[in-house]
Amino acid sequence: MPSFKIGNFSIGSPGDSIFIIAEIGQNHQGNIEKAKKLIDEAKKIGCNCVKFQKSCLNSKFTKSALDRPYTGHNSWGNTYGEHKAFLEFSIDEYKILQKYSNDLGIFFSASAMDEVSLDDLRSMDLPFIKIGSGDANNFTLLEKASKIQLPLIISTGMQTMSTIENIVQIMRSSSKTNFALLHCVSSYPTKPEDCNLLTIQLLQKKFPDVVIGYSGHEVVPYISEAAVLLGAKIVERHITLDKKQKGSDHLCSLTPNEFQRLIKSIRYYEDNKLLDVPQSTQFIIDHFNGDENVKKSLGHVYGRDILNCELDCRKKLGKSLVTSKEIRKGEILTLKNIMIKVSEPPGLTAERLKDCLGKPTNKDLKIDEPLQAEDIFEFK
Structure with missing residues (x-):
């Protein structure tokens, strides 16, 4: 069995618990007190980790991308650059949130969205660094990340199997073993028929020495349960205080109550030894009483291609x-x-x-x- 360690938390070996990440992302709306409230809720419901997203805007975006008008319902500025700057915490604010999380006893981490941010996060003594789907084909960033000592978690949304193979090869070329891959579909929210959960088992077969997890954006919480029954060892879900808040990620996020129900189900599966081996598709269909959303979410996976539902996100954030x-x-x-x-x-x-x-x-x-x-x- 593959294994992966974050701090004193072992992941992937028999008897290990599922590592659950509450993705706060930018659901804090640029407000550090709201960010602390989200950390409070994540700790209260039993998440293992809270995660944010760190960007250096000039390193991540071209000037034309930052200057384009951005005045829609979810905008925090007249241009996309103003909008992103409003939502971006400084590294000093990150250190405040890191201490706040550490004092509560919950892991704190972030995605490095560019090379400058990778250097910033590397200086913070984090338990791991995340590389998001938008950078899964950014081999320059991945090569740099592969050389640092911290564990890496890498999402695979918007990517082909060939790109995923390249990710693994980059890690192996640097003799890096403490990394994990997350199956992810970059569509917000993701329809059940686009989740393709069987990709989890495909990745496990293709990379038997790598811990495989799931980063979900669907609005049906129990689809993430099905991902765990299929063998996902890490679960990442966005968390929000209110799905009606301003911001594009709230609709695909879980409220604390929804997230808590998901965690209780996962811990129940652990306690009853249902996660010792990945379950069959028929077991999962029967377990959820033939639920149509679960059936659709399994998919018929023979490889990994960029999905039609991911094209808009790839165009915007690729x-x-x-x-x-x-x-x-x-x-x-x-x-x-x-x-x-x-x-x-x-x-x-x-x-x-x-x-x-x-x-x-x-x-x-x-x-x-x-x-x-x-x-x-x-x-x-």
């Missing part, structure tokens, strides 16, 4: 190759003049980096400009 400096026509593309960011409009996706390196450009390019296939000589 990382692209962009110029890090002005590039003259004919100049060779290298790691010194390319970086990876969310761009507007999108460019070549992050996993195409190695396909670009060493090739000359067809034209002059400005700084912070997304690379397109037609910008690169003999690009295939």
